[in-house]
Amino acid sequence: MSGIKSFKIKKIKLNESIETPDLVVIEEPLEIRLGYGNEDNRQQKSLSVTMRTPTGHDFELVFGFLFTENIITTFDDIISIHYCTDLGKQMQQSIVRVELKTHILLDFDALERHFYGTSSCGICGKASIEVLQKQCPILPINNFFVKRDFIFNLSKILQEKQVFFQHTGGLHAAFITSPSGVLQLLREDVGRHNALDKVIGAAFQQKLLPLSESVLLMSSRASFELIQKAAMAGISIMACVGAPSSLAIETAKALGLTLIGFLRDESFNIYSGEERIIS
Template structure:
């Protein structure tokens, strides 16, 4: 299965040792390259290298990353997106190149990252926290509300559709869900929680359905600062995480108008900010 690899291991039990195949999450680097500039002076820049799980959603990951970084704002900015090789030195499908239209001006000053980022890397790779906060939209107040019962049902839905996790136990999931039609909008898995979220937002970006102002984001992970930032960029008003939030995640959710839920369980949850959206 794509996204999963098998290894032969020795399994030590209480009374015996046996050889057995074990399924694990596939992890490989993905380099995101950007082509930009006018037709007479096209330039290429390597934006990021991240460790991700190749599940067939690399284009979504790249688009979601560029959108949440504020480098692109609409699908019409894109001229083309494709895999490329580096003179045969790089593996096929480990480099994604996105070509922007010549009319698109790119400003990298507020989007600087270290060149290499681990699959779990968050704000550590940013030039400044202030640069992120300045570009994030504040989620406006609205009549969008969800019931306690609906939120409690989300964990079962998430778990049911985590296909790769069921095989490996080693992947995070991000899911957007709308209570209006009660259907999963998009669910993506990755070894990195930020990558899983970029894939979800990239899918919504490709479908041209941003902002996701009537959707809930459900994460199998804890809530970090960057999870809040990415969700706010996509216009998501409510985030529900299985794990705990960090102090900076709570403070950011409070300042950006995001309802933040942590410790999501089938019998309860904690609300850390803007509880008025919970009925």
């Protein structure tokens, strides 16, 4: 199974030690390179390196990352996407190159400042929300409501579908579903942000965005970055197994997103947008 590696370990119990094989999640770097500029002056630049689990969804991860960072907005912004080659010989599965259409203008100085700020918590929370409000329209309170029982059932569905976690216990999952069950997308990764980028990238590739009548379930806590990505995809209801941060709650309220935390079989907390959850 891709994304998983076996190691020999020593399992220690009270009065014994046993040597046994153990399945462990793979963590490897993925570099995202962009080709951009006019036809007669194409440029190439490395945009980001992320530590991800190679589950066969690298291109979806890249699509989701570029979309949620507001670099691309539609599939028509892309000329091609492919793995780079080693002098035209061996495919390098750790480097993905995306060729962008000539109309895409990139400010790498601004992008680098943004990546540094969000990764090191070096920017003001209020400023972060204000920037995000310019990129994302406030999510409307429309006719999309879900029942409490539907939310309660999400964690059970996630446990059944989280294949890699069942083998390793070491991956996060992002699960997007609709109350009708027509739409169900799940992706796993060692990084929660990558798991969400993968599932949004899958929806982007299938031209399903915006996901305004879908619910997102994360197997992790809720951070500002996850709220940002969900809002960019038009997701109005987000549930997390863990706790939200203060900035995640403030951002969800500012963007009109329903945020649920501490989801269990028989309980959950609503931190914003309670009007979308009905009995």
